[in-house]
Amino acid sequence: MNNYRNELFYKYAFVLFFIIAFFEGALMFSLIKSFDIHLKDKLELIASQINPEKLIHNKDEILKLQQKYKIFPLYIQFIKINGKKAPQEYKEGFKTDKLKAFLRNEKVLTYTVKKGDYIVKISTLYSTNDDKITIIKFISIVISFIIYLISLLVGYKFIDTIANQIDLTFKKLKNFNSNVSHELKTPLTIMKSEIELALMNKEKDCERILKDILEEINYISDITDKLLFLTKNYSKNKKFEVVDLEEIILELYEKYGNKIEFTFDFGDDEYEIMGDKTLLKIALSNIIENSIKYGANKINFVLDKFKNRIILRIIDNGIGIPKEKLPFIFDEFYRVDESHNKEIKGFGLGLSIVKNILNLHKAKVNVKSEGGVEFIIEFPAVNQKNLKNV
């Protein structure tokens, strides 16, 4: 665990400790209070049932009362007052006294009440009566401790998972930043040296230099457009409309038909999905442009419909992609081994844009490469349910 994980975990453990200690304290307090009330009730009940005249001469009765009310020990003291006013120390009610007995601190609970000619003082010791409560206290502390440990463990796992996610995001962001800086630095360096050279040699061929610089500016503008697109946060709830994939592909044919040969394999079905036409055209354009860039002279579009899915397959006959590289081609800035397309310029952003757009359309994409490249895109077809949302 690195620093911020430790810090998060300690804070969590600290707060959790106080929360559990608070609830444990509250539980103990109410337990003791209810025990206290219970004991007082018993003493009051005994007081209401005894008859001093009888009890004075029959000590066995006290034992019976002890057993009946399960109060040990039970001391009953009778003070005859013969109708006189009771002295101050025999004030009616409950009283708790501390008592040091056998090196232990005991608490004595006394209930004083006037009964006929007698003042009756009924006393008992807390300690001997609270054995049960001690067991309950112990069990409850053990349970709280176990809950604390389990919560610590679960919390640790939770914090660890979140921290891993944060680390991963930071790593991606760092990579992204370094890739962007790298991509921008190269054209800037080229422009700088071109200008410096021109100034030093008092270069006459201004047109060539300006052309070179313009090329680099176009390169920067292209990458910033792509980056801006990737950072744009298209909401998942973007208002989609019914779009016809067949129509989009034919429109793209109009645009790219002079650069690459198009073939179509469409069935008789309707190939309508819920989507954003502009975004879908950007995605498919990126795929077509890649085919053109990476050596294909033919591109085949196949449309199929299975239950509620529409499958679009785009197959080219270009240089293809090595199998082991396929899992990475949608990563930002990923380009298959520069030697694979040494001469071909690119940032490795086109397919990230494709992936983002397809995700937005809840479409799955798969890529195969045997010879050329084949993209298999699975769109949810328009159905009555999503038509209602239009």
Ligand SMILES: Nc1ncnc2c1ncn2[C@@H]1O[C@H](COP(=O)(O)OP(=O)(O)OP(=O)(O)O)[C@@H](O)[C@H]1O
């Ligand atoms: N049709 C294809 N044929 C061969 N290789 C491809 C094809 N499509 C993609 N690739 C490989 O996948 C990599 C990633 O593609 P992507 O479109 O993301 O980046 P790019 O084309 O290099 O740059 P950009 O599109 O950002 O200008 C490419 O560099 C290329 O190596």
Ligand SMILES: [Mg+2]
């Ligand atoms: Mg590309």
